[in-house]
Amino acid sequence: MRLLGKRLLRCKRAEGAGEVQNDDEFIELLRNDEDFCEYAYLLRIFLIRYRNTIECPECGKEFNYGFIPTRKSYHCRYCYNQLYALSETPFKKSRTPLTVIVSIMRELSQRQYTAKYFERKYSITYKTAYYVKKKANIFIKSLTRKELEFLLRPIDYQDFDVVTEKRAREILN
Numbered sequence: 026m027r028l029l030g031k032r033l034l035r036c037k038r039a040e041g042a043g044e045v046q047n048d049d050e051f052i053e054l055l056r057n058d059e060d061f062c063e064y065a066y067l068l069r070i071f072l073i074r075y076r077n078t079i080e081c082p083e084c085g086k087e088f089n090y091g092f093i094p095t096r097k098s099y100h101c102r103y104c105y106n107q108l109y110a111l112s113e114t115p116f117k118k119s120r121t122p123l124t125v126i127v128s129i130m131r132e133l134s135q136r137q138y139t140a141k142y143f144e145r146k147y148s149i150t151y152k153t154a155y156y157v158k159k160k161a162n163i164f165i166k167s168l169t170r171k172e173l174e175f176l177l178r179p180i181d182y183q184d185f186d187v188v189t190e191k192r193a194r195e196i197l198n
């Protein structure tokens with residue numbers, strides 16, 4: 026589960042990014058990279074859901090799934106069975122970026138802002154804001170406090186290549 030590293034290398038070399046001078050600039054670069062943040066949140070949700078899975082549900086071999094960025098799915102290294110982090114969540118068919126969803130969840134975990142507020146803040150339609158808010162509240166309720174904190178914390182080095190199922194178990198179980 027370390028494929029985010031490749032993405033990071035690309036983002037380090039991204040045009041205009043220039044030389045990264047220190048750790049703070051590096052983290053800042055990651056936090057401003059939409060794709061990286063999208064994948065990182067997806068991975069967090071995947072780990073929340075599958076950290077305790079020992080065997081591939083399809084072939085029964087050791088659980089070893091790799092990320093496929095183009096499909097935003099994870100596949101078994103042995104049988105290529107695919108798992109989607111968002112399946113069986115309120116956001117399985119959502120076209121709203123996860124970065125927006127997680128930001129809204131972060132705000133809703135503080136207080137119940139109105140859909141109107143989210144419409145303005147994220148430049149989305151009222152309808153989208155209304156449904157994302159509704160689904161976000163359902164999703165928040167489905168998570169334990171630790172899981173919610175794990176999902177909502179700011180992007181950092183752990184999202185680069187430290188977070189694995191093992192590490193997620195240490196953090197969450």
Ligand SMILES: [Zn+2]
Nearest residue numbers: 081084101104
């Ligand atoms: Zn398999």
